[in-house]
Structures are given as structure tokens and as C-alpha cells.
Amino acid sequence: MTAVKAAGYSSQPAGRTGFDAHNPSVTPLDPLAGGSALSAEEQARDAERRVHVLLEESAEACAAGQAELALEKAREAGKRERALCKLKEAHGMGDQANLELTFAVCFNLAHMYHANKLFSEALNVYSSVVKNRQFAHAGRLRVNMGNIYFEQKRYPAAIKMYRMALDQVPSSSRETRFRIMGNIGTAFVRMGQYQDAIQAYETVVENMPDHQSGFNYLVCLYCVGDLERLKPAFVSLLATEDDGLSLPAPGDDGEGGAADAGMVPSEGLRREARRRRARVDRFVTLAGRLVAPVVNRASPLQGYDWVVEQLHRQGFSHLGNELEMAKAMHFMANKEFDAAIAVLKEFERKEHSLKAKAATNLAFLYFLEGDVENSEAYADLAVRTDRYNARGLVNRGNVFYAKGCFEEAHTMFLEAIGMEADCFEAIYNLGLANKRLGQPKDALNAFRKLHTLMPQSLEVVFQVADTYEAMGDSEEAVKWFEILNTRVPHDPGVLARLGSIHARLDDEPKALHYYSESHRVFPVSMDVISWLGAFYVKNEMYEKAVPFFALAAQVQPQEVKWQLMVASCHRRVSNYAQALEKYVEIHKAHPHNVECLKYIVAIYTDLGRTEDVQAYMTKLRKAERSQAAVAAATRTAAPRGMLAGEENIRPAGLPDEPDSPFQAPTKARSKIVQAKAARPVEDDEWGSEELGDDLLPM
Numbered sequence: 001m002t003a004v005k006a007a008g009y010s011s012q013p014a015g016r017t018g019f020d021a022h023n024p025s026v027t028p029l030d031p032l033a034g035g036s037a038l039s040a041e042e043q044a045r046d047a048e049r050r051v052h053v054l055l056e057e058s059a060e061a062c063a064a065g066q067a068e069l070a071l072e073k074a075r076e077a078g079k080r081e082r083a084l085c086k087l088k089e090a091h092g093m094g095d096q097a098n099l100e101l102t103f104a105v106c107f108n109l110a111h112m113y114h115a116n117k118l119f120s121e122a123l124n125v126y127s128s129v130v131k132n133r134q135f136a137h138a139g140r141l142r143v144n145m146g147n148i149y150f151e152q153k154r155y156p157a158a159i160k161m162y163r164m165a166l167d168q169v170p171s172s173s174r175e176t177r178f179r180i181m182g183n184i185g186t187a188f189v190r191m192g193q194y195q196d197a198i199q200a201y202e203t204v205v206e207n208m209p210d211h212q213s214g215f216n217y218l219v220c221l222y223c224v225g226d227l228e229r230l231k232p233a234f235v236s237l238l239a240t241e242d243d244g245l246s247l248p249a250p251g252d253d254g255e256g257g258a259a260d261a262g263m264v265p266s267e268g269l270r271r272e273a274r275r276r277r278a279r280v281d282r283f284v285t286l287a288g289r290l291v292a293p294v295v296n297r298a299s300p301l302q303g304y305d306w307v308v309e310q311l312h313r314q315g316f317s318h319l320g321n322e323l324e325m326a327k328a329m330h331f332m333a334n335k336e337f338d339a340a341i342a343v344l345k346e347f348e349r350k351e352h353s354l355k356a357k358a359a360t361n362l363a364f365l366y367f368l369e370g371d372v373e374n375s376e377a378y379a380d381l382a383v384r385t386d387r388y389n390a391r392g393l394v395n396r397g398n399v400f401y402a403k404g405c406f407e408e409a410h411t412m413f414l415e416a417i418g419m420e421a422d423c424f425e426a427i428y429n430l431g432l433a434n435k436r437l438g439q440p441k442d443a444l445n446a447f448r449k450l451h452t453l454m455p456q457s458l459e460v461v462f463q464v465a466d467t468y469e470a471m472g473d474s475e476e477a478v479k480w481f482e483i484l485n486t487r488v489p490h491d492p493g494v495l496a497r498l499g500s501i502h503a504r505l506d507d508e509p510k511a512l513h514y515y516s517e518s519h520r521v522f523p524v525s526m527d528v529i530s531w532l533g534a535f536y537v538k539n540e541m542y543e544k545a546v547p548f549f550a551l552a553a554q555v556q557p558q559e560v561k562w563q564l565m566v567a568s569c570h571r572r573v574s575n576y577a578q579a580l581e582k583y584v585e586i587h588k589a590h591p592h593n594v595e596c597l598k599y600i601v602a603i604y605t606d607l608g609r610t611e612d613v614q615a616y617m618t619k620l621r622k623a624e625r626s627q628a629a630v631a632a633a634t635r636t637a638a639p640r641g642m643l644a645g646e647e648n649i650r651p652a653g654l655p656d657e658p659d660s661p662f663q664a665p666t667k668a669r670s671k672i673v674q675a676k677a678a679r680p681v682e683d684d685e686w687g688s689e690e691l692g693d694d695l696l697p698m
Helices: 040-063 067-090 099-115 119-130 138-151 155-168 174-190 194-207 211-224 230-239 267-295 300-313 317-333 337-349 352-368 372-385 390-402 406-419 424-436 440-453 458-470 474-487 492-504 508-521 526-538 542-555 560-572 576-589 594-607 610-637
Strands: none
Touching: 040 067, 040 099, 067 099, 099 119, 099 138, 119 138, 138 155, 138 174, 155 174, 174 194, 174 211, 194 211, 211 230, 211 267, 230 267, 230 300, 267 300, 267 317, 300 317, 317 337, 317 352, 337 352, 352 372, 352 390, 372 390, 390 406, 390 424, 406 424, 424 440, 424 458, 440 458, 458 474, 458 492, 474 492, 492 508, 492 526, 508 526, 526 542, 542 560, 560 576, 560 594, 576 594, 594 610
């Protein structure tokens, strides 16, 4: 008992045990010692045990995906570890500091910061650890710092950290060194520096190859176009040994050889072996697809054959069929359908699953070529081979759709959706079938569902808009067409549809805007040209209508009505000289056109040129007699089962046709014309009030 040290008495209850990290001055009691106080060493051991428990709980929470809980446990472990250090210093046990525990706590805390995407905090903790010279192997943590920089896309800083870690890793740790080299190569790939990446990967492949590095090395060679080293790289990838586990043969469930040898591997080990086998097969398959088309510049077919041969040599025979299928897909992508069909037909004699895939692709190919019979045969074969083949059912539905059997197609598409709920082709085609069956609401439901799954698909947006228009909901149709217009701002078809809908809604300003934009993008659309010309005629803006009718005459030079419209526009603005010139030009190209002759007679009559009037009146009578004879012959040859009133239909352009866009003038000038035939009337050639229906877009 001294003046500066307590006697050991405590106000804590006798039942309290353990060490309080938040208040280390409180001395716990050991219940086994009959209430006597624990020694400082016992308190330290108890505190270390609690820190270890927190570290384990933090690691378990992180493994379970509970990153926030793991970080909370890591922080608590850090607090208790610092309290433990203070306890040891207070009792003169500083030389017993547990550096391994401190390192573990700091490393776990930094790792949990990283798991929670708190990169700055993680880097600060890592920096404090690597700068502490008391930790002998702290330099390896620079790999973790490099990973953080890599995740932040700060690739130069990541490469710097990897190289610093590489300098501090001893030569005896070969695997660690070459893994760091692989990380450096990956960072160079992300920066687009493929030559530097090739050097890094080449070092790894030559010393300690693995399938990941071998595949990355091959991809870099492909990117720089180094075809000479591409073949050896692929062979080296195939020759790479497995990375730790004995890989089971394809289709092996892991219970064969091991059980015969007296070893029954656990389910977890079999699962890991299958996962690694699938990973290796994926690398090899992707590498083969990448190499085959370019490894032989003369013939891609020989390139695929070489790859398949190498697969069989290196024990990857089960992937040969995958490459054969990839070869067929290559020919399909290059529209070499005959070669693709020849390759796919070889699968008819192979295993069951491959036969179904080949039949599905063959059905699709024949459907694209328009060979519905062969497409139907292979679609049926695909469905018989694999009844749960959704794409085979889609092909079968396509065949029914092409034949016009929409009910059967509808059934096939529904069945395909039942087999595979997210089969986009089946949902889309189901909507088309519903439209053909006159069920726009069901079609809309299908397209809206597909839009939820594929919000970026332009075809789906168009179908939604088109279905709303078919249902008569113009407002929703305009809304969806405008959405489509924002994504494809210069599509003339979408602009024309918007103009057509606004025209039906009597919103002529917007209709004019959209039709004008459509004409600006695609100036030879006859529907758009005719609507614009008709619009300007209705509004008596004949000079603006002339360019559109002139363009229509160029697009359809055999249609005389467009040239007549141009001449009529000139006549409406009193430009008789230019109108007469145009009519004479039309008469030379179409000498039997009655409309043109009537207008020529009318203009010459207004100008008082009697001789020209008589000459063209003679031509007019001859043209009328010829036209009447043709009409009579047409009526005589018409079948008896014609509808009532059908015999009164006359060729467009006759003067007594009420709906003709070309009508002759009505005011008679008998003072000059002495012919028996009545002079052409001088009424509006556009009709009584409006243009004829044949000039308006559908």
C-alpha cells in the first residue's frame, strides 16, 4: 500500500468478470478465485480473445454479403485492440505487444472499407500499415491498394502500386509475383497499351501459365494483329495445366474415379471442380472463336478446321462441336447461307442436344431465304428432338405466320413463352399475331411487356405506337411516335406518321411541320409529296405547290397527272405562257390525253388564236372518240357479276367525272369557238372544293 497506487478495492459487483475495453482502469474479478482481482496478463489475454472473436465475426459477415455489419465489427475490433495496447502500456507490458494482431486488425478494417466502397478510408488505412516498418510483410498490401486504384479506373496509379509490391515480394513467392504481373498486364489493357500488356502476359505465360493469363495474352495479340504469334499462343493455352484441382471429365458428376480409389470427394469439392472446368472451357471456346476466322487469311473454313484439330489433340474434343456451331454462325453472319447450311446439316448425325440446336438454326436460315417448306421441316425436327426448345417453337410459329395461319402461330408463340418466359422473339411475334387476328388490346399488352424488358428497342416502341393508332387512340399514338422520334430524330417514316395523325386530328400546322421534316430527310416519298402539294393547293398557295408536283413528275414520269398539276398551278396564277408551254410539252409526250387537249384549247381560245384552236379541236375530237371506244370495249369485256353501278366507272380525267382532280373550265366563249363540241369548262381543275382522293396520302 503506497501513496500513489490503489489498494485494489472496487465498487464493481462481485459477479462481474472479464475486461472492459472502454474502461481499462476497472479491475475485473475472477469468480473462480473467490472474488480476487485478475492479473494484468490475464486481462490482456481476455482482451485479445475478444478481439479475435470480433475479427472472425467480421470475416463471417463479409463472406455472407453483410458488408455494413462486417465494417461495424471491424471498427469495434480496432477500438478494442487500441484499448488492449493502452492496457499493456499501463502495466509495463509494452514489450509484449502483439504486432500480428495489430496487423490483422488494420488489414481487416481496410478490407471492410474497400468492401463498402469507401476507397479513401481504405487507402488511408493501407498507407498507415505499409509505412510502418514493424510489419515485415506489409509491402504485399500494395497489391490491395493497386486493386482499389484499378477499381477507381486510376490505372497509372494501380500499375505503380503493383510494381512497388512486386519489388517487395521475395523471389521465392513465384506464384504471387506472376499474379501481380498479370494484374499489371490487365491494367495496361484497360489503358489501351497492348504492347506493354503483351510483355507482361508473355512473362507470365512463359514462367507460370494459367488459363486467364493465356487468354488475355491471346486477346492482346489479336488486338495488335500479330497473327504469327496467335497460333502458338492458342496452342499454349490448350496445353496449360489445370490450376489446382483435378478437373472432372465433361458430364462427370464427380462420383466415379474418386470413389473407385477409395476417396469420396465432398459436394463442395465437386462443385468447385465443375466450376473450374466450366471456366476453362469458356476461355478455350472464346479463344477458338476469336482465332479461327483470322488464323488462316486465305480461308476462314480452314482456320476453323485447324482450331477443331488442335482441340481434339489437346483433350478438348467435347468443345469441337461448339466450334463447329460457331463456324456455322460465322457463315451466317457473313450471309454465306449455303456454307452455313452445309455445316449445320452435319449435326443431324451427332448427339441429341446438338441436333436440336442445328435444326433450330437450319429452320431459321431457310425461313430467311423464303423456303417455307424446308423451314417447316426443320422446325418440326427441332421441336420433336427437344420439346422444350423455345426457339424451335418460335420458328414453327413463324412458319404458320408466313402461311397465314395466325391462330396456329399464336398458339406456338404462347407455348414458347411458357417454356421460356423471357423469350423476346416469342413475345414480339405474339404481338404481331394478335394484330393480324384483330386483337389490338392483346397485342398492346405483349408489346408493353416487351418494352418493360427491352426499353431501348426501337422496334418495340414503333409497334406500341402503331397499335395505339390501330385502336384509334391518336393521343397515345402521338405520344409513342414522339418518343420514337426523339430516339431516331431523322427517320422519315416516323415523321410522316406523325404528320398523318395530326392531319386526321385537323391540326394542320403540326401536320405541315412533320411532313416538311419528312420531306427534308427523304424528298422522294410520294405520300409526303402529294400531301404537301395538296395542302398548298387547298390554301391557294399555288407557287409553293409547283415544286412538289414537279418533283412528283420526276419520281413518276409515266404519271401524266403530276405534269398536269404543274401546268394548272401556272394557269391559276395567270402565268398562261408558261402553262401553255407545259401543256404543249405534255401533249407531245401523251398525244391522246383528253385533259391536256382541253386545256390547250381553252388557253388558245383566251388568246384569240383561232387557227390553233381549230387544229387542237380536231385532235381533241379524235382523242375523245378513241377514249370512248376504249371505254365501250372495257364495258363489253366486264364480267356479268359486277357490282351495281360498277359499269359507270370511267377512266380518270374525263370531263364529267366529279371526283377527278383535273376538271376543264366552265365559262363558254361561243364567239370564237364554232365547233360542235362544247368548249371545255373553266372550272377549277382541282375539283369543286378539294383535291381528289388520289392525291392525298393514305
